[in-house]
Amino acid sequence: MVAPMVLAESVRKSFGMVEVLRGIDLEVAAGEVMVIIGPSGSGKSTFLRCINHLEKINSGRLSVDGELVGYREHGGKIFELKDREVCRKRAEIGIVFQHFNLFPHMTVLGNIIEAPVRVKGQEKTEAIANARRLLTQVGLADRETAYPAQLSGGQKQRIAIARALAMEPKLMLFDEPTSALDPELVGEVLDVMKQLAKAGMTMVVVTHEIGFAREVGDSLVFMDEGIIVERGHPKEIINSPKHERTRAFLSKVL
Amino acid sequence: MTQLGPARTTAPTPSAIRAVPVRHPGRWVAAAVLLVLIAMAVDAVVFARVKRGNSLQTRFGWHVVSQFFLSHEVLHGLIVTLELTVIAMAIGIAGGVLLAVMRLAINPIVRWVAWSYIWFFRGTPVLVQLLFWFNLSYVFPQISLGIPFGPSWINLNANSLITPFIAAFVGLGLNEAAYMSEIVRAGILSVDEGQTEAASALGMNRILLMRRVVLPQAMRVIIPPTGNETISMLKTSSLASVITVTELLYSVQLIYASTYQIVPMLLVASLWYLIVTSVLSVGQFYIERYFGRGSSHAQPLTPFQKFRKSIVTVHQAMPLPGPRDAGSPLAGRKER
Numbered sequence: 001m002v003a004p005m006v007l008a009e010s011v012r013k014s015f016g017m018v019e020v021l022r023g024i025d026l027e028v029a030a031g032e033v034m035v036i037i038g039p040s041g042s043g044k045s046t047f048l049r050c051i052n053h054l055e056k057i058n059s060g061r062l063s064v065d066g067e068l069v070g071y072r073e074h075g076g077k078i079f080e081l082k083d084r085e086v087c088r089k090r091a092e093i094g095i096v097f098q099h100f101n102l103f104p105h106m107t108v109l110g111n112i113i114e115a116p117v118r119v120k121g122q123e124k125t126e127a128i129a130n131a132r133r134l135l136t137q138v139g140l141a142d143r144e145t146a147y148p149a150q151l152s153g154g155q156k157q158r159i160a161i162a163r164a165l166a167m168e169p170k171l172m173l174f175d176e177p178t179s180a181l182d183p184e185l186v187g188e189v190l191d192v193m194k195q196l197a198k199a200g201m202t203m204v205v206v207t208h209e210i211g212f213a214r215e216v217g218d219s220l221v222f223m224d225e226g227i228i229v230e231r232g233h234p235k236e237i238i239n240s241p242k243h244e245r246t247r248a249f250l251s252k253v254l
Numbered sequence: 255m256t257q258l259g260p261a262r263t264t265a266p267t268p269s270a271i272r273a274v275p276v277r278h279p280g281r282w283v284a285a286a287v288l289l290v291l292i293a294m295a296v297d298a299v300v301f302a303r304v305k306r307g308n309s310l311q312t313r314f315g316w317h318v319v320s321q322f323f324l325s326h327e328v329l330h331g332l333i334v335t336l337e338l339t340v341i342a343m344a345i346g347i348a349g350g351v352l353l354a355v356m357r358l359a360i361n362p363i364v365r366w367v368a369w370s371y372i373w374f375f376r377g378t379p380v381l382v383q384l385l386f387w388f389n390l391s392y393v394f395p396q397i398s399l400g401i402p403f404g405p406s407w408i409n410l411n412a413n414s415l416i417t418p419f420i421a422a423f424v425g426l427g428l429n430e431a432a433y434m435s436e437i438v439r440a441g442i443l444s445v446d447e448g449q450t451e452a453a454s455a456l457g458m459n460r461i462l463l464m465r466r467v468v469l470p471q472a473m474r475v476i477i478p479p480t481g482n483e484t485i486s487m488l489k490t491s492s493l494a495s496v497i498t499v500t501e502l503l504y505s506v507q508l509i510y511a512s513t514y515q516i517v518p519m520l521l522v523a524s525l526w527y528l529i530v531t532s533v534l535s536v537g538q539f540y541i542e543r544y545f546g547r548g549s550s551h552a553q554p555l556t557p558f559q560k561f562r563k564s565i566v567t568v569h570q571a572m573p574l575p576g577p578r579d580a581g582s583p584l585a586g587r588k589e590r
Contacts, residue, residue: 091456091457101452103452105471115457115458
């Protein structure tokens with residue numbers, strides 16, 4: 001059996017006295033598109049950030065592609081990974097943030113080739129050719145010399161996706177990628193994500209776009225107060241939620 | 255109220271308001287008084303002559319100023335001042351970046367060392383520090399490299415190693431590092447945390463992330479006060495005259511020690527300081543423009559661009575008297 005891309009077993013995480021994740025068990029298969037929904041403060045973004053070790057978990061096990069996140073297991077003991085190893089693993093996981101976080105002092109092209117050249121040691125010419133292909137893919141081939149401040153929110157987010165893809169990740173995480181966008185710009189970003197899902201990318205998407213979940217998601221997870229309340233096929237959950245909390249949440253966002 | 259209603263909209267575009275402007279006699283009086291005072295000052299500084307010995311000279315001795323302005327000694331002093339400023343600022347900036355990163359480090363000892371350094375060097379006068387470095391050989395006659403508390407391999411005589419010039423740039427540079435570190439730290443803290451997050455999510459390590467993502471963005475905050483510090487350093491370097499470094503001030507002091515033309519020689523030094531600070535201000539403008547790239551604010555135009563634009567706008571403005579919306583109070587604004 002192939003190891004799942006993401007495997008979480010009773011993952012817990014607290015910030016000070018507040019326990020944000022209270023035992024998450026989850027499996028994301030390779031090639032699966034999982035959509036996580038839930039009210040704000042339910043811990044969905046924190047869980048996403050734990051997957052690439054931007055946050056450390058307090059207990060439980062979390063592994064990506066069969067390897068623990070941030071730790072190494074040897075002879076029954078768990079060792080913390082060195083910074084260098086953490087960096088290498090992060091480079092294999094792409095993440096797209098709500099607020100884009102493009103590098104404002106670099107052009108679009110500079111943003112995309114930065115990590116492939118500096119982190120992976122790719123040849124610059126190769127990285128540029130790769131970046132141009134990705135720009136065409138996200139429909140922004142003509143903006144490679146622009147600075148982020150000259151782009152609309154939707155364009156920024158598409159560049160952010162291209163930047164993450166340039167590292168050729170095996171897993172893509174999306175942290176509310178359309179929440180900071182004007183309504184009319186949401187579609188262009190979702191289209192790029194749909195295209196990516198069709199190409200077979202493993203994706204974990206935290207979003208409020210129920211339509212996207214229904215259309216593209218292979219599975220849907222509803223989180224509330226740090227636990228997974230319900231998990232299943234998107235259409236089933238959206239059409240006939242089993243839990244009262246899920247029903248209440250869906251009635252508000254639909 | 256009815257006049258302001260829809261009936262008004264059918265009227266043609268309103269014409270520009272031509273009101274009689276308010277008179278401000280006070281402004282005229284103030285300007286006149288200032289102009290008279292300026293004329294008096296210029297007369298006293300430039301034209302007025304006084305009898306010295308048996309000749310009539312300008313009050314400030316301009317003939318002495320012009321005699322020594324480009325003299326070999328003064329120019330040599332100027333070069334030493336520039337060297338001191340550049341080297342001390344280089345030490346200051348490098349040390350400042352290092353201290354700032356240390357203050358933001360995870361290791362508490364590293365943080366504490368940086369904090370103590372800043373506490374000490376900001377807490378004592380730079381003149382005292384210069385005198386201390388100048389007299390270092392009194393405390394450490396021998397400077398040796400070797401194993402701590404063990405044998406030493408290289409022994410150097412501090413008296414010959416620490417020349418006044420070295421004492422000056424070490425003293426000024428180490429002092430500057432303490433101030434620069436606070437400027438750099440403010441710059442680093444001004445960069446959005448999302449930037450660090452995005453960079454580390456792409457697999458960048460702390461050093462790469464600092465060098466490629468955080469510091470270039472911090473520059474926008476760091477450059478203006480650093481320009482200030484450089485200009486300040488140019489002038490502070492005159493303190494090195496106290497420890498016999500023949501920089502600009504000490505050079506003119508050496509001259510007036512034998513000619514007794516104190517005021518003209520101080521003018522020579524002041525004019526050179528003014529010229530260099532002016533040049534530095536221009537340089538700062540262009541550096542700020544460079545690091546402001548990608549900012550959502552429009553960059554200020556360079557003098558050359560302003561000149562070109564003024565020619566272009568004059569060209570456009572002349573043949574267009576007719577259909578423009580001249581009545582709108584906003585009409586002129588867009589042109590800026």
